[in-house]
Amino acid sequence: MNYDAKIETARDTSQDPALEAESVKDARSRRRVLLIVAAVVLAMIGLWFLLHSRSGEPATDAGAAQVPVVTVASPGRATISGEITGTGSIAARRELPVGSVGEGGQVVSVLVDAGDWVKEGQTLAVVDRSVQAQQVASLAAQVDVAAADARLAQANLDRALKLVERGFISRADIDRLTATRDAAQARVDVARAQLGEARARNNRLNIVAPEGGLVLSRDVEPGQVVGGGSGVLFRIAQGGQMELLARLSESDLAKLSVGVRAEVTPVGSDRTYEGQVWQLSPVVNEQDRQGEARIALPYAPGLRPGGFATARIASGTLVAPRLPESAILSDEKGSFVYIVNKDGRVERRPVKTGLVTAEGIAITEGLTGTERVVLRAGGFLNPGDAVKTRRAEQGG
Template identity: 25%
Template structure:
């Protein structure tokens, strides 16, 4: 037993120095790797992580010189050029209607027929009375001629001739009255046919055939509205009175466009027809009326439309987008990119604004580049990086001369 224990102890003794040697080797390698990583990291230059010290990416737009249209916006109401409430001028039974509701009719087109029989009877009576009096007149004129011959022969007294002459004159006057009665009867008979007084579109009929219609009835038979051409009435602030009067004084017609409620579709183009003769005291606005040809029936009576009025055109104006303009404590300004690709603050004097563009009266000459996007991180003298409009990455534009 003691021999076996001694053999085992003899076998374990050589393993202890090998294990210590292996552990030491691993420790040396780990220390060497750590030192190498530290040395490599410490050899790199220190990197600046401040975003404010880097060039700011911006998108720029060139200042333009172009004609700038001063456009005024308003809400308008479409009104027909003429509206007629067609009424009957005589009373009677409505026999027939010749129009279709909602359709266009021409001037003089037959719209309806009233029973003409009673008026034909009245005409016949007037004509009969006229014929009776004509016969009496002829007889009286024959008697007068005979009396005048007898008077020349000194066969009768002059008084008889004069009395016969008076009778002839009386009958002549009666004939004139009879003719007036005949003409009146013919006129009443003509009123049994109702014609359209204007060209336009008819509305809904107020009477059906077979009904009794009264003369000059308030409701009338139907309305006709003239829609070719058609008008739009709208109002603008009195501030633009001088501009509008100057344009009208030159004999020019200001252009007007009508748009739908969403201002997505242009309905028609027209021009200012007239300015009202006074300013509305309650609203401080001036009413205008524009005329549109409306051959495609894009505008409908009493329709609400958005109006864009080209009140004035400024020739060769220096202009920039509204979004590029900034407002600060010292006034209105923009950031201009100079030849070194650095931002500079430029104070401005503004003119009119129209269609997303603003006229620059002072501060820019039309050759600069102004910042449109990326303004929030800019400051005076800040270096910038110009972003192209294309989807490619940010690139730097080299400075340009001048």
Template identity: 30%
Template sequence: MKPVAKRRKKMFVLAGIVITLALAVIIMVMMGGIEAETAQVRTGDIIQTVEDTGYVQPATKYDLQALQNAKVIQVSVDTGQIVKKGQALVVLENLDLSMQITDTRSQLNQTTASISATQAAIDRTQLELKNAAGNLERARELYAAGAMTAVDFESARLKVETLEQSIKEQTQLLESARAQESGLNQSLQNLNLKERQLTMQSPVDGLVLNLPAKQEQVVNPGTLLASVAVTGQLEIKADILSDDLGEVSLGQRVKITAPVLGSKILTGEVMEIYPQAEEKQSALGVIQRRVPVIISLHDSANLKPGYEVKVAIETSTRHNVSIIPREAVRTLKDGGREVMVVKDNRVEHRLVKTGIGDRENIESTGGLQAGEILIRDGSLDLKENTRIKG
């Protein structure tokens, strides 16, 4: 036999086998149907959520910043340390301020001494004036009686005038010195206040959350030295996509999960929604518009500031409604939705209306009845009236 004839014979044999297998499959389908996982339309509750990642942060935090140019000379605590209100955290040094305080105190001491000396001089002059005024009265009587010359009388009168002018000048000096003293006292108070600002104290009983201050570090006004958080008061900040924010409102219930919590689910509620979106870059490099949302925690369990968590904001709830698996529904080209109902072991394509949904299920608002059976995988290409194994 020639080689060409042999090849043809083999091809006919293979074609026969393929046709036989295909016929066998068709017969099997017609006799027993196709195996497919099904699900039942059930009645229950469904909760629609907006889910995203959030981060735990203190509900109340205080950032302590340098208020003047200075140098760190002492860091008295460590990050994570529990501190008391008023406890020193960081001590700074400002040599220029120290010199100003020393100079101001020296000027104040000199002014105080000058005030004392001027007051003593006024007191002495007032005594002299009192005596001179008495002498002038006697001189006036003697002059009137002709017992004193005009020269002596004029001398007594000039003595009184001179002393009165001296007291007036000394009083002006005293007032000026007292004004200077008041100004120096005010300056010293301000300088002492700035000196107290060099010791950064904890404003509350709390936890040292951040401590960027380093020994011998030179700082400028506004430099962050330490952050203290009130212990036991935590919240979650989640950046929600602006497209999802329309469904989020204050007071909505939130479920919080995290690997550190294990199977435990915490609850909270939406406490604050920022008024403005922020531009964020996703892990894939996509620029997104996100809005920060603050979530209060009813119980923080073992969460700590900085932990990453998953939040599910419950935006809508339906009770006692028809529920079907989300994967059972497929979207048609015209935007309609369809499921495959199994009726009398055969597939029936049916249009349905849907409502809210969660990760796994979706609400059926029309086209289905509780108890009906559906093909769970809506992506299967099953023709109308296809037989399904019972």
């Protein structure tokens, strides 16, 4: 009886639904844990194989993406025309100051104005000469009186010479009459000289142009009293010729010579005027270490004395590589550029620069022109860096 009871109790327990559901839930949890552990193990194994399989490759894609790309160009060799730029003021090449050189007087009329062209000897202003004219008339009358006296003395001498042969007049009388005739003739010469002097003084009353050219300024008006101390009344540019007084450093002056071509552009104008250097300053200012290059210019309405202008002066040519300013770097060791060698790595190359033009800077030493030169961003590179290159649109 007890045995049967135990069997019945066991059957009742195995057939309990709650116990059976809990048992199924535990089995599922263990299975899920096992699957997760297996997945983690497989992932670790896969990662190990991935890392070891790529450890022998030269570079990863991420590493390749970090190599910088630089723009390079081979400059070649070109004929470079040197150019020096300077600024200065426009002036008359030969300025003639004109004033009153006579006794002076009141100005009656002014015949020219600033901007007019005049010829040599042309009257610029007329000075009143009413008093001087009367003096000339008086002196002319004195010439006539002296001439009459001279004619009378000559006639007396001629008559005495006819009488001396007859013994009516002595030789002493002849000598006295001859002296009287000579004195009368001398008085005629004096009177004529005084008349000529008066006329010359009157001619100097008028203010005339000493040379032909362009009148730059007029500082006299009708009614003004002028004289030797009146100063400059007119200024004339001889022949209308102009010049630019270009201020240059002593190093630039050393590169120039008389006769070189220059282009001058006045401030506020887009027109350029051709000229040439006709004189270089023999001295250099001690304060700013600059001198003057005088550039001769033919007359043109756009060239106004006193105006400011810029000059571009040719300073010779040479054949050399040429690079933009962005490609040339400098430090305490001097100027240098970066070039890319055949292995794709950056190398430092010391250079010496020469002429500076609008197209670039000439390289006189350090390059042959066939190298691949880094044009930009050289300041972010170091010797030995690996780079990728890209040709400039306008390579050498």
